Amino acid sequence: MVTLKELSTRPEPLTGGHRMCPGCGAPIIVRQVLLAAKDPVVVVSATGCLEVSTTIFPFTAWKVPFLHNAFENSAATASGVEAAYHSLKRQGRFDKNIQIVAFGGDGGTYDIGFQSLSGAMERGHDLLYVCYNNEAYMNTGVQRSGATPKGATTTTAPAGKVSQGKLQWRKDLTEIMVAHELPYVAQATTGNWADLTKKAEKAFATRGPKFINVLQPCRLGWGYRPEDTAVLGRLAFETCFWPIYEVENGVYKVTKPRDKKPVAEFLKTQERFRHLFKPGNEQLLADIQQGVDAHWAKLLAKEAMTAGVKK
Amino acid sequence: MAKFVAKTGNEAMAEAMRQINPDVVAAYPITPATEVVMIFAKYVADGLVNTEYVPVESEHSAMSACVGASAAGGRVMTGTSSQGLVYMYEILPIASALRLPIVMCEVNRAISGPINIHCDHSDTMAARDFGWIQIFSENSQEAYDSLIQAVRIAENHDVLLPTMVTTDGFIISHCLDKIEVLDDKDITAFIGKDRKPNNSLLDLDKPTTLGSIDLQDYYFEHRVQVAEAIKNSKKTIIEVANEFAKKFGRQYGLIEEYKLADADYAIVALGSTCGTAKVVIDELRAKGIKAGLLKIRVYRPFPAEEIAQALSKIKNVAVLDRADGWAGQGGPAYAEIKAALYKSKTPPKMINFVYGLGGREIDKDQLAHVYDCLKNIEQQPDVQYLGVRE
Amino acid sequence: MDNTVEIRWHGRGGQGAKTAALLFGEAALSLGKFIQAFPEYGPERMGAPVASFNRISTEPIRLHCSITNPGIVIVLDQTLMGKVDVTEGLPATGILIVNTTDSPAEVRAKLKLQGLKVFTVDASGISKATIGRDIPNTPLLGALVKASNLLDFASMLKDTEEKLAIKFKSKPEIVKGNIEAIKRAYNEVKGE
């Protein structure tokens, strides 16, 4: 386990001077993941907040090799980078070890980029895909995505007089990635650097396709004070709204909060859930709690079920 | 030693790919181009090439992976057709804007709908405005030769543009033909063993950002760079063709004239139809009719000056388009050739035939009919559909 | 064009009409001809009537249209006759070669043919006897050479043997069977 002191001596992957919102969680995730790599990294990013705000020509915040192609294809693009890397290495034309990391927001990962992601993971490319998951299309103005949680208001599933935000449960992409039989899959959040860097280290030490889904509080879409980005990440974990866990070769390891807090503790911190606390929405709130509890129970059951399996 | 062998268009392209020995191929199967990558996949499986073959889950990912691999400095190829090319459209202009010299085997096929697997040029023509060089082939030999030249053209540092070489679906792709296959060593020497990229994602000592966002202040400049590169690529295409002719004996240009110099009546066409047209011309000439052909080999960059020059002394011209322009004014080649002749002091009289959509037969009789129409061009409509039922 | 012979092969999907055209094309190429071989393509699957084509010429072939007036038609499966118009476009001077146990006269009578040179050979029987399976396309190559005189038979046989020897390195019996099949069909084909 790497110390912060040691991390601080590694080359910075990202400079200041990018145009992300003050307090944005995405660059925190990028730094914590990439600093965990011992080898040089090559980064591919999907179109999204991260990409547009860090690469406004002629200014790029990336100090590592970086490629942006389009919205839905960062996994496929990264698989091409990986193929070239292997080809050149096999031919003796490139002699270094590198880590290939693809970033995508939840839109570019859960929705429009899903096929590209699934294909790249199935083909078994040696790369790490990191979803910085802020649970809606923030780059285009907070539209719902497959990752948007039930009850959240977005601009395309707004809370109104007869509707209370998104009606559906979010897609469980992490479990879909587990179903791809990847050697390493994990969920993490902001606000727990030790957990995230450790997971990134594990991913980098694993050969093959890896996927980490990191919950990223978004000031714009979630509605909270900028200093709380780390706090909200931890609260999502403590309420089991966003469990943090890893699946190594099919074996689950779930990090349990000391006291599982009611999900309302998390929801009430954000504008996107404000309407849930109005009179008349008690049942919806109860449904959400029930959904969180059921998901958590299932996760613990999977952990128990796979406990004896050889990794 | 170069040798004569029997190859279909697809086999010829796959053979050229083996000899080119790209670092990465990413492709998805689609009729009638499937065989190209199927044959190539076997070469990979048999260890005949150094290629990393990425069997992607879609054409969109094929082109995306090609962009990634090319950005990483590799020599990269793919192959597709019809809906597959259409599915790649989003990424095609990105490949050219990032100046990635990807080379594609494209087999011309009608686009849906209705779904149809046979030849026309509507897939390639709809992709003409994405900053790719486009080379059409009359037969398997041309496809083979052009594919080898395409690597040199695309990777030339004055060009750095992705390039597609096309054959006509089934008509060429599945037709066994006699072709001359050059020696492996000669191909390697001609194209250079490895691509020499200006920059690469894998250049860790000189890290770069590729594909940043341009706003109002830079996008235009980057687009003009692509436009200039396309314009300048003419010179490189001709240089590479001349060098190819010197080394291997077959001469190519942007266009090809067949008995055109003294022709009274000329047709302009692309692809396999040109072969049939040459036979028709010989038969008409035997009857004393001065017929000729202007074949367009390179469609992007569009050889406007060369076409205008070649047609300047012809009286009557019929442009044959194997695609509709969906503009109510005929096919794309017709529109662009008319524009090319706008400044001509002696423009020919010109009409358009849209023909062969969805693999509709184009035979000698129909082409003879076109020449017949040219005799009384004044009575002809501006645009007509050849071989369609009323 | 006068130096070009056009051939049409009739078979059923999966029977090897496409392969026959390819094999004959390759053999002709080896003996110095210019060639084309192409199948008719559609979404049809095994069993459906299909056709394939050859152009064989002493000069480069530039035509890229389908063949509507072949000089030679070869029928791989006699059950197609009467269902498919196998002689469509065939001129009176044309050659029809049929894989059948019938005599040329019987075929002529069944199809009510006038003109034409009709050849028959029991290619299926020959292939069963020599190769062990019903693969009529190989023996039909021999029949075609005999009926058409397009290629020198001895050279064609030698070239085919060399090619098969490379393809079936470890199975000399397959090479032997195929060559025997071609030879027998060449000798047994009857025409009138």
Place this chain on the structure above:
Amino acid sequence: MSQQKKPGWKELAIGDILPAGTAEKFETGDWRSERPTWHPERCIHCLFCWVNCPDTSIIVENGKMTGIDMKHCKGCGICAKECPVKPDKAITMGPER
């Protein structure tokens, strides 16, 4: 910045390419409405501020915090929030002057 003449297409490198890290030259410090102040005497150099800074604006040398890059800091306040020092934090936020 805006006063400089921007390069024309002939002067720009071929393709949409940039040398790494040029955003360092772009100052986002003027985005701040709140300003962090570092109190070195209280700092325990845990680097929680550094690892949670979205703008790479905590300056660390030899494993110790040495200051804040005010040219790039946007004043989000995560550093102050995450500072574990008690009772008075080693980074505090105040209004930007």
